Structures are given as structure tokens and as C-alpha cells.
Amino acid sequence: MPTHFSQSSSSLTTFAPRLLDWFAENGRHDLPWQQHQTDTPNPYVVWLSEVMLQQTQVTTVLPYFARFMESFPSVQDLAAAEWDLVAEHWAGLGYYARARNLHKGAKQLAEIIDETGDFPQTLAGWEAISGVGPSTAGAIMAMGLHKYGVICDGNVKRVLTRWAAIDGDITKSATTKTLWALAERLTPVDDSGRFAQAMMDMGATLCTRSKPACLLCPLQEDCLAHAQGRETDYPVKAKKQPKPSKFSNALIIKDTDGKILWLQRPDNGIWGGLWSLPLQFVEKIAGKASGKPAPNKPNTSAERLRQVTSNEKVFDAEFTTAEQIIHEWLDKHNVIAAPINQTLLDDAPIKHSLTHFHWYLTPRSVTLDNKQTTALSTALQAAEINIHWLTADDARATLGLPRAMVKILER
DNA sequence: TTCCGGGAGC
DNA sequence: GCTCCCGGAA
Numbered sequence: 001m002p003t004h005f006s007q008s009s010s011s012l013t014t015f016a017p018r019l020l021d022w023f024a025e026n027g028r029h030d031l032p033w034q035q036h037q038t039d040t041p042n043p044y045v046v047w048l049s050e051v052m053l054q055q056t057q058v059t060t061v062l063p064y065f066a067r068f069m070e071s072f073p074s075v076q077d078l079a080a081a082e083w084d085l086v087a088e089h090w091a092g093l094g095y096y097a098r099a100r101n102l103h104k105g106a107k108q109l110a111e112i113i114d115e116t117g118d119f120p121q122t123l124a125g126w127e128a129i130s131g132v133g134p135s136t137a138g139a140i141m142a143m144g145l146h147k148y149g150v151i152c153d154g155n156v157k158r159v160l161t162r163w164a165a166i167d168g169d170i171t172k173s174a175t176t177k178t179l180w181a182l183a184e185r186l187t188p189v190d191d192s193g194r195f196a197q198a199m200m201d202m203g204a205t206l207c208t209r210s211k212p213a214c215l216l217c218p219l220q221e222d223c224l225a226h227a228q229g230r231e232t233d234y235p236v237k238a239k240k241q242p243k244p245s246k247f248s249n250a251l252i253i254k255d256t257d258g259k260i261l262w263l264q265r266p267d268n269g270i271w272g273g274l275w276s277l278p279l280q281f282v283e284k285i286a287g288k289a290s291g292k293p294a295p296n297k298p299n300t301s302a303e304r305l306r307q308v309t310s311n312e313k314v315f316d317a318e319f320t321t322a323e324q325i326i327h328e329w330l331d332k333h334n335v336i337a338a339p340i341n342q343t344l345l346d347d348a349p350i351k352h353s354l355t356h357f358h359w360y361l362t363p364r365s366v367t368l369d370n371k372q373t374t375a376l377s378t379a380l381q382a383a384e385i386n387i388h389w390l391t392a393d394d395a396r397a398t399l400g401l402p403r404a405m406v407k408i409l410e411r
Numbered sequence: 412t413t414c415c416g417g418g419a420g421c
Numbered sequence: 422g423c424t425c426c427c428g429g430a431a
Binding site: 051053054055056057095097098101130131132133134135136153154155209237240353 | 414
Binding site: 403 | 422423431
């Protein structure tokens with residue numbers, strides 16, 4: 001661990017008091033999960049909010065947090081809930097593996113409370129909970145238990161790389177170590193919860209990614225990036241490479257009542273554990289060269305599909321088991337899903353960008369007769385696939401649907 | 412329209 | 422070191 005920092009020892013020593021004074025005066029003190037103004041902090045709400053805030057901004061989290069607290073006021077309520085209900089509450093927030101970890105974590109916590117009578121009280125105890133890593137564990141220790149804890153999340157990293165002009169790539173482990181060491185050096189042992197709150201507020205409201213409000217900043221006088229006018233050069237991060245594009249059909253398979261077939265996705269991978277229309281992989285194009293994706297024209301799309309079907313490797317890689325069953329079943333029975341709109345204009349795919357690729361989803365519709373509906377259902381259930389036949393409205397109301405599915409239903 | 416940030420799990 | 426999703430900023 002480095003013992004030397006680019007800032008002087010007087011700068012290091014006065015960092016916390018300056019930040020805490022600023023926080024008392026200008027920080028946010030009314031967020032529903034904050035515990036710094038009570039002597040009996042509730043670790044459950046801090047844990048829940050921190051997991052939500054791992055990926056999402058405060059304003060987006062607020063309504064989700066309220067709904068979770070209403071439905072699951074205690075960790076025992078969350079632990080006892082059915083997964084589908086948890087998924088429904090999380091739907092739209094993204095990163096669904098975290099919802100699964102949250103649910104699993106609730107069960108772990110409920111068991112620990114049964115055994116010990118209380119939440120975990122140590123950093124290691126919290127890190128053992130699914131979905132809780134070093135920074136979230138530090139946040140819970142400091143803010144949820146009013147014990148000593150250090151956070152080093154994205155906000156902290158932005159503030160610190162600027163203040164100390166740390167120009168290493170923050171995705172590298174060496175830089176991560178440096179930042180954690182600095183965060184530890186700066187965190188006051190007796191007030192780490194308030195300090196954590198203050199750092200997050202600084203990063204969110206003052207030391208923002210673009211246009212930081214340096215004039216209002218309590219750290220401006222010795223901020224090394226500010227001294228060089230290079231605030232927005234930090235944090236340093238390696239350039240990302242261009243994303244590939246993937247084309248799929250979103251199959252709206254209806255029965256004679258107009259109900260649509262929904263599949264629960266496998267726990268691993270995209271939209272894990274959530275419900276989706278059956279997707280039919282069409283093709284995948286490499287990043288840069290493909291550039292602008294061509295519109296999914298009906299003729300060429302059928303052609304692509306034929307090519308893909310004959311290519312086993314791609315086929316296996318891009319279909320879930322359920323989708324493979326459906327794909328083969330439709331093929332075998334000569335059922336063709338048609339574009340939902342006849343006019344070319346409305347048939348453009350829905351674009352949905354994920355971390356590592358752009359996804360172009362073309363809705364296609366087909367209605368099955370009663371015999372076909374039963375046969376397809378039976379085939380899926382034989383493979384232990386969870387399915388539902390539900391109208392669009394019912395699906396939106398009762399299933400956890402990812403945003404992309406909502407977009408398609410709104411079409 | 413595109414780009415970007417974000418923490419944990421594997 | 423790669424995978425997860427979405428919303429807000431550019």
C-alpha cells in the first residue's frame with residue numbers, strides 16, 4: 001500500500017473537515033434512506049438503497065425505493081417474497097443480476113438475524129452477502145451501522161482523481177489500490193458515515209463529470225486538477241471499443257384469444273429471471289465496420305435466418321433453450337411470423353443498447369390455432385421452461401418486463 | 412442520435 | 422477482464 005500521496009499532509013488533514021462543513025451547509029439531508037440524523041440507523045434501508053444506487057442515479061431510484069419499502073418493509077419481508085414479485089418491483093431498473101443477488105442477500109441476512117439476533121456487524125460479514133462488494137459493504141458499515149467504513153465508488157474516484165491529479169487508468173488494479181488507500185487516509189475514523197454521505201453528495205452535485213462547480217467547492221484551493229484547469233481530464237479511463245450490433249426478431253405469438261406467449265429468461269445472461277417475448281436471433285455484425293445498422297428488411301431477414309439456422313455454432317450461442325424449441329417448432333410446422341406492420345415505415349426495428357452490443361429488435365406476429373397453442377406449450381413445459389399466455393396489458397401489469405419489451409408493446 | 416457512467420460476480 | 426441495463430448528458 002502506498003504511504004505517500006501527491007497532496008501535502010496539511011491538505012490531507014483538512015480535507016475531511018472542509019468537506020463536512022460544506023456538507024452540513026449544502027448537502028442533501030432529506031433522502032429517504034439517509035441515516036445520519038438518527039442514533040438508531042436502519043441497516044436494511046441503507047443496504048437496499050446502496051444496492052439500487054450501485055447502478056442508478058438518485059432521482060431514478062427514489063420511486064423504486066419507495067415501492068420496495070412499501071411492499072417489503074423489512075428484510076424478512078423481502079426474504080419471504082416470491083422472486084416474481086421482487087422482479088416485478090425491480091423491472092426497469094436494469095442489471096437484473098443485482099435483483100437476484102438482492103433477493104438472495106435478503107435470505108442470507110434473514111438467516112443471520114435468526115442466528116445472531118442482528119445484522120452483520122463487520123465489513124467481512126457484509127461482504128459475504130450476495131451483491132455486496134467492498135464499497136457497498138463500507139457504505140453499510142459507515143451509514144447503516146454508524147461504525148467505521150470507507151467507500152470508494154465512482155463519485156469518490158472522480159473527486160479524488162481530480163483533487164490529487166491521479167492520472168492512472170481507473171480500470172487498472174494499481175490505480176484502484178491507490179484510490180482506496182487515499183480514501184482510507186482521508187476518511188475520519190469517528191465520522192465515516194457522514195463523510196461517506198458528503199463524498200457522494202460532492203460527486204453527485206458539485207464535482208460532476210462535466211461542468212464541475214469548482215467555484216462552490218470546499219476543495220478548490222488545493223485541487224491539483226483545478227490548478228491546471230484540467231478537471232474534466234479526470235478520471236482517466238481507457239477508450240472503449242465500438243459495440244457490435246445484433247439483430248433479432250421479437251415474436252408476438254398469439255393464441256386465438258389474442259393472448260401472447262411470454263417466456264421467463266434463464267437466470268444467467270441478459271434479463272436474467274425476467275420475462276420476455278421469444279426472441280429469434282437473425283445476425284450479429286462486428287463493431288466499427290458495420291457502422292450504421294441496415295434496417296431489417298423482410299426479405300433479407302428471412303434469408304439471414306436461413307443462413308444462421310445452418311450455422312450451428314452461432315445458433316447455439318445466440319438462442320436460449322426455449323427460443324431454440326420455438327424456433328424449431330415454428331420451422332417444422334411451417335409457421336411464419338410476419339412483420340406487425342405492412343408499411344415499411346413502421347417496420348423499423350426497436351433499438352436497445354446494452355453494455356456490449358446494440359440490439360435491434362423487430363416485432364413479428366403470428367397467431368396459432370388451439371391445437372398449435374397446446375402443442376407449443378407442451379413442448380416448452382416438457383423442457384421445464386416457465387411460460388405465460390397473457391395479453392400485453394396483463395403482462396405489463398403482472399410480469400417483470402425489461403424496458404425493451406415495454407418499448408415493443410408500446411409500438 | 413450517440414456516448415457514457417456505474418459495482419459486483421464470475 | 423468481461424458481462425450486466427438504463428437514463429441523462431453531450
